[in-house]
Amino acid sequence: MVTAEQARSANRSAVLSVLLSGNLLDRNQIIDGADLSRATVFRIVDELRASGLVEECELEPPSGPGRPPVGIRIVAGSRLVCGVDLGGSQCRFVVADLLGRAVARSHHQTPRDLDGPGLAVWIGDRVATLTAGRSGPGTLGSVAIGLPGALSGDGSRVVASQNLPQIGGTDFIDALRSVFAAPVVLENDSNLALLGELRYGSIGAGDTVSLLAIGTGLGSAAAIDGTILRAQDGRLGEFGRLNLPGSKIRIRDLVSGAGLVAYAQQNGIDITDAREVLQAPLRFGGLHRQVIEALVHLVAIVALSYEPRVVLLTGGFSHGLDDALLHRVSAEVSEIVGIPVDLQRTSLGDHAGLYGALATALAGLYGSMGILEEHLGSIDVDRARVTDLFGRAPNVV
Template sequence: MIAALLSGADMDRQRLIADTGLSRATVFRIVDDLMAESLALEGFRMLREGPGRQSTTVSFNHRSALVCGVDLGGTNCRVVVADALGRAVIRSRDTTPRGATADELAAWVAGKVTDLVSRHGDGVPLHTVTIGLPGVVTGDGRSVVASHNLGQIKGTGFIEKVSGLLGVETAVGNDSNLALRGELQYGSLPDRETAVLLAMGTGLGSAVSIDGQVLLGRTGLLGEFGRLPLPGREERLRDLLSGADLVAYARRQGVHVPTARALFADPEAYAPVLAEVHDALAHLVTVVALAYEPGTVVLTGGFSESFGTARLTAISDRVAEAVGVRSVVRRSDLGDSAGLLGSMATSLGRLYDSLGVSAEDAASVAVNRDLIVRRLAECPTAPTTPTAGPGGTGTTHTDDKAPHTRHDEQMAEG
């Protein structure tokens, strides 16, 4: 019954009877129970012709709980608090205090979430928090095996500390996996198509979904292609396809640029380095094409939007000619918001599970994807005020652009 209401639409009880296949008496009883538990709300009166009881619509109570998604990056930390239907209430973006210890960073993240909920949640209880981490996370979400950008989160200490401080159910996962979850839930990927996401931020991450499900390896090393060496070279794939490492590599070649995107801004001046980047991306797409035969390879994060459509089409053609697998290579629909939306979607899934809604039923809900993405883009941003964080200073940034647009260059490197 709850699953039938999760689209957020006002529904007539007669329609609920038709949609669920339950008897009239059962539907009316369940609706009364849901309203008694503040999970459903009475709506407007339905006008019917002829005899019989007049009916009112019913809707899911979006104020029954709040959920939170956190996208913790090596450069920036994004947070969104949303209602029980996934509609954003408040968001923030802060500079990650990279110099903080694991305990200090955990306290900083927990403090951000708690502050947003207490100041903007209007008294609605927080149910679940999901945190995307820039590192290798074990399949059970209990330990970080490695993190190229935030070494202090390695192990179990950070996860245990932040979970304890938040005081609510807290899920942790790899940021690339959660970004792909966001693309599947709110982007335009075909529901059952095999897809691969390549996240080129401060580091290089990847994720794969088969039949709509994101694959999770036991050790978390599934898809860590950035560790692979380039053919015949000492450099690894991440040295040319992640923001921080590409800048460092370019400087070793005598090319001094402040950001990876600066290389793409002047393709003629930096043609030799960019040719290496294009070759590295083609090699990576070749690897994932052979590993998974994806219909789509989605690029997100960092400087991914610097690759033009013509260039990505050429890479698709090159890979198809080399190994016989045709994968459409394109940029993300959701841009930097994919990870944040994926974290939020995971929190929503845990909320619905606690209400007895199966994952299969939740997946069948007709979610208004455009509305969710638009609400994230248009929802208020936490005030732009400096906030001191342990081990460093985290500055809150105003983030008033739509999910598919680019932010400043420093954010692009995160």
């Protein structure tokens, strides 16, 4: 039996989800969208106005005599969210309003010399810089951070991080949560990159798809029927730990930026950027073949594990894979596994993880505002404005 309090919460959630389209609506449009009575909608709108979440604005005046009608719209700047994509070498930030429209962004080298708590404070300082001096600043209501490592199922501990070992354990996460007054959501960066593609990229929201994040390190994520897979110990899809057949060489030693540089130098080959090997196959003949064989093996494992419609690639290392090489790897994997394998670059590029962090932060904020799970999927923000992070939002140094 639904209680009166539950009914009121559901009604408020329905009205808010309609208003979060960002459009200027008259009350009749809100009534139709929320499928509620006139009295209920009027009461909820008045409550939202009193809290500062919505405002009244004049609509287009009528052609005849009479007062101009009044519309209602969300006050987008009344709340802010922050998304962070923390990588082994680069860290990206975006601050956005209630509608997901970026108001500020920044991009920095990750300070690898800091310990875990020190890195948490550094992240907090960067976010404070982005939110300071905003025009009509809102309250920071939610922060989502993508981490280059495996997280425990409850998000309280980084199980392991190849590229930022100082974030391992609980100290870094505890420090992050003490730095921010707003709730903080932590997630594996590969999962967020895939979420970004599903929410804002070219992949259908209900697709089965895998993603390989090949940058300084190697990560992966998978979604079946649009649901991202997660495991209790956080190691799902950590294929880089596997050895190549008949060898003690791990996949990530050949298919990751830091891993390949270290492996090459251990074998007397002087490189400073892993992409050098991909760009000069004749010069690095034997090593180049090893890398491609390892990549084929990796993609074959992914294809057999999830049977994805497409395997997406992102990360700096993957930029060294030209179209011809992607086609070759796809063909070899298809022959091995017996099903077509479509290997593509992410449509959002290296910013996919930042878009995923933004989507997660928005979902956290909407939940704290009382929007129920059943209404989250109906929120129809202006997708073009959300995905224009870098055309509109100023870059803050």
